[in-house]
Amino acid sequence: xxxxxxxxxxxxxxxxxxxxxxxxxxxxxxxxxxxxxxxxxxxxxxxxxxxxxxxxxxxxxxxxxxxxxxxxxxxxxxxxxxxxxxxxxxxxxxxxxxxxxxxxxxxxxxxxxxxxxxxxxxxxxxxxxxxxxxxxxxxxxxxxxxxxxxxxxxxxxxxxxxxxxxxxxxxxxxxxxxxxxxxxxxxxxxxxxxxxxxxxxxxxxxxxxxxxxxxxxxxxxxxxxxxxxxxxxxxxxxxxxxxxxxxxxxxxxxxxxxxxxxxxxxxxxxxxxxxxxxxxxxxxxxxxxxxxxxxxxxxxxxxxxxxxxxxxxxxxxxxxxxxxxxxxxxxxxxxxxxxxxxxxxxxxxxxxxxxxxxxxxxxxxxxxxxxxxxxxxxxxxxxxxxxxxxxxxxxxxxxxxxxxxxxxxxxxxxxxxxxxxxxxxx
Amino acid sequence: xxxxxxxxxxxxxxxxxxxxxxxxxxxxxxxxxxxxxxxxxxxxxxxxxxxxxxxxxxxxxxxxxxxxxxxxxxxxxxxxxxxxxxxxxxxxxxxxxxxxxxxxxxxxxxxx
Numbered sequence: 001x002x003x004x005x006x007x008x009x010x011x012x013x014x015x016x017x018x019x020x021x022x023x024x025x026x027x028x029x030x031x032x033x034x035x036x037x038x039x040x041x042x043x044x045x046x047x048x049x050x051x052x053x054x055x056x057x058x059x060x061x062x063x064x065x066x067x068x069x070x071x072x073x074x075x076x077x078x079x080x081x082x083x084x085x086x087x088x089x090x091x092x093x094x095x096x097x098x099x100x101x102x103x104x105x106x107x108x109x110x111x112x113x114x115x116x117x118x119x120x121x122x123x124x125x126x127x128x129x130x131x132x133x134x135x136x137x138x139x140x141x142x143x144x145x146x147x148x149x150x151x152x153x154x155x156x157x158x159x160x161x162x163x164x165x166x167x168x169x170x171x172x173x174x175x176x177x178x179x180x181x182x183x184x185x186x187x188x189x190x191x192x193x194x195x196x197x198x199x200x201x202x203x204x205x206x207x208x209x210x211x212x213x214x215x216x217x218x219x220x221x222x223x224x225x226x227x228x229x230x231x232x233x234x235x236x237x238x239x240x241x242x243x244x245x246x247x248x249x250x251x252x253x254x255x256x257x258x259x260x261x262x263x264x265x266x267x268x269x270x271x272x273x274x275x276x277x278x279x280x281x282x283x284x285x286x287x288x289x290x291x292x293x294x295x296x297x298x299x300x301x302x303x304x305x306x307x308x309x310x311x312x313x314x315x316x317x318x319x320x321x322x323x324x325x326x327x328x329x330x331x332x333x334x335x336x337x338x339x340x341x342x343x344x345x346x347x348x349x350x351x352x353x354x355x356x357x358x359x360x361x362x363x364x365x366x367x368x369x370x371x372x373x374x375x376x377x378x379x380x381x382x383x384x385x386x387x388x389x390x391x392x393x394x395x396x397x398x399x400x401x402x403x404x405x406x407x408x409x410x411x412x413x414x415x416x417x418x419x420x421x422x423x424x425x426x
Numbered sequence: 427x428x429x430x431x432x433x434x435x436x437x438x439x440x441x442x443x444x445x446x447x448x449x450x451x452x453x454x455x456x457x458x459x460x461x462x463x464x465x466x467x468x469x470x471x472x473x474x475x476x477x478x479x480x481x482x483x484x485x486x487x488x489x490x491x492x493x494x495x496x497x498x499x500x501x502x503x504x505x506x507x508x509x510x511x512x513x514x515x516x517x518x519x520x521x522x523x524x525x526x527x528x529x530x531x532x533x534x535x536x537x538x
Contacts, residue, residue, distance in 0.1 A: 359538060
């Protein structure tokens with residue numbers, strides 16, 4: 001597969017700088033837009049819609065629908081936020097993309113601004129992404145020096161400025177409205193929706209918030225056309241997507257795959273398979289998704305197929321469980337993560353994440369009561385509450401772990417150890 | 427359920443902790459020990475009831491008694507409820523949302 005995002009870096013350079021990006025056609029789409037020789041703002045929006053581009057941050061929302069909302073909204077100045085607030089265990093793709101290809105993200109932001117009538121851009125990263133932050137700032141300086149970015153023009157012509165913003169290293173900081181709060185100088189607490197950012201976002205103005213990978217897809221779509229983008233996918237998938245594999249596989253790191261490639265192709269062909277050669281037991285497409293049994297290895301990684309199978313691709317940080325590995329330990333670790341990372345704003349979320357973690361810990365130690373009923377009641381109580389989607393995200397891996405592997409839970413609950421683990425000496 | 431197995435839960439969730447639930451738990455423990463040396467009331471910590479706006483929350487089970495906005499000044503009356511007259515402290519009840527109260531009793535019934 002020819003990558004669309006993780007293209008070659010010029011020899012001797014740590015990232016795709018302005019000269020090398022421009023040499024491969026970069027900023028041509030923006031240049032045409034600025035000179036009037038390219039598509040109109042509505043034309044750019046139509047291209048993104050025809051490409052079928054969906055968000056790559058986890059929710060997979062159609063990008064053009066977000067853009068259309070902001071384009072139609074009144075109020076000035078409008079904003080574009082490139083969300084690289086990636087703090088999910090097992091996902092490294094945002095930081096890698098910005099560190100290696102910052103101009104793709106910046107041009108995508110500028111094209112989004114052109115289509116929606118925005119003049120202010122915010123490239124939102126986590127403060128511990130030092131390499132990505134440095135490259136983003138350098139790329140913005142390069143683009144500014146080349147006249148591609150700058151402050152709003154007095155004559156009303158299109159002009160777009162980009163600032164790099166650093167967020168605290170918390171999971172919730174990556175939620176789109178939490179990002180708005182951080183940019184406005186407050187703590188990363190998601191806002192209640194509606195209003196949606198497209199109507200009233202940053203400083204109360206129409207704002208388009210897209211993941212950095214989503215925006216990095218846009219220059220190619222505008223320059224080479226929606227059909228080109230759609231053709232990158234396979235088995236009904238559209239475009240490519242970045243997936244992260246951890247160091248439990250032969251070739252860990254970020255892999256760009258056609259949307260619609262199978263889990264097997266990602267894990268065993270691109271990733272070389274688990275270093276530990278034991279058979280696969282389950283897949284976890286992302287930290288906040290539901291476990292899938294190993295029998296779904298040949299499922300195409302499209303949003304539709306994975307949703308129909310009961311899970312979601314999330315932001316593509318794939319992890320897995322091998323034969324002999326206990327799902328209770330993994331579920332308890334995930335529940336502990338969500339307990340630590342919930343922001344503390346919504347009582348139902350506090351309750352769900354705290355009690356799920358406690359129930360899982362009791363199961364792990366063999367001290368649980370009617371844990372299945374407890375998990376069911378907790379999840380039902382919290383469903384539909386809260387300002388963001390952390391409540392269902394925290395429930396997904398725990399509930400699916402119990403549904404798929406009830407025998408692990410039963411063993412742990414009765415003996416206080418993993419199936420297959422030796423009994424402690426008397 | 428016999429009175430001997432009455433359980434008293436003090437919330438140790440984030441909001442209640444910020445309001446001093448850890449210290450309140452210790453004071454209640456000391457007071458109960460003085461008035462209830464046989465330990466008919468078992469004091470427990472609870473992860474989070476979800477009644478965060480009304481903390482500090484204290485739940486007595488199986489009495490289905492949900493005390494909210496509890497402060498140290500309320501402890502003598504709560505101890506009297508638990509070890510003396512048995513009368514609830516009405517001024518501390520009825521504050522939390524009904525669904526929060528119900529899920530709490532539902533979970534405690536399952537042994538959580």
